[in-house]
Amino acid sequence: LTTIFMPSIALFPVQILWINLITDGMPALALAVDPYRPDIMKRKPKKKSESIINKKLALLIAGIGIEKAIILLTTFLLILPLGMDKARTALFTGFIMYEFVRIGVIRYNEKLNSLRAWIENKLLVYSLILSFALQLIILYTPLGLYFNVVPLGLYEWLILLSGTVIGFILGTIIADFADKITNEDY
Secondary structure: HHHHOOOOOOOOOOHHHHHHHHHHHHHHHHHHHHOOOHHHOOOOOOOOOOOOHHHOOOHHHHHHHHHHHHHHHHHHHHHHHHHHHHHHHHHHHHHHHHHHHHHHHHHHHHOOOOHHHHHHHHHHHHHHHHHHHHHHHHHOOOHHHHHHOOOOHHHHHHHHHHHHHHHHHHHHHHHHHHHHHHHOOO
16 A cells, blocks of 8 residues: 555565565464364364355454554554654564464454463464564664664654554454354354
8 A cells, every 4th residue: 555655665575575484484383383272173164165264254354454454554654754764664563563463363263362372382472572573683783774674763662562452452353243243163
């Protein structure tokens, strides 16, 4: 969306690569070794003719995708008056932080929102901490030159943290809404 309204690109290719490979990949791999759910054998198998993406999952993907776009675009526009470099860096970091929101909503939707459920998968916790630490290293060391980022100040972090909290709350509302109108499990 920012490409439509702005004369400059919002994210550089190296930033997109970083988002996809490093910060998206590690938590996804950690989720793959998630402990099984106690009720796993009580769930009915999907029918052979049933689509992999059912109505509930489609609603979650669409709802959370729209929410993410709105939150990240708002973050970008709020920080843009401070300069394109700050806005671009905040957008880049917002994508990283939204990874935490996405995983939190997945845990919530699977009814794994207790602290115990988070701690059970230590690899997930470590991968999220490592993802965030790597992002901070990029922001506050000379490595930032390779990623075209500038250090973020308190104002930018407050906007990013607010967006993260709002994103999680809206994500859980979207998950509950999808549950209520579809009565499906994904």
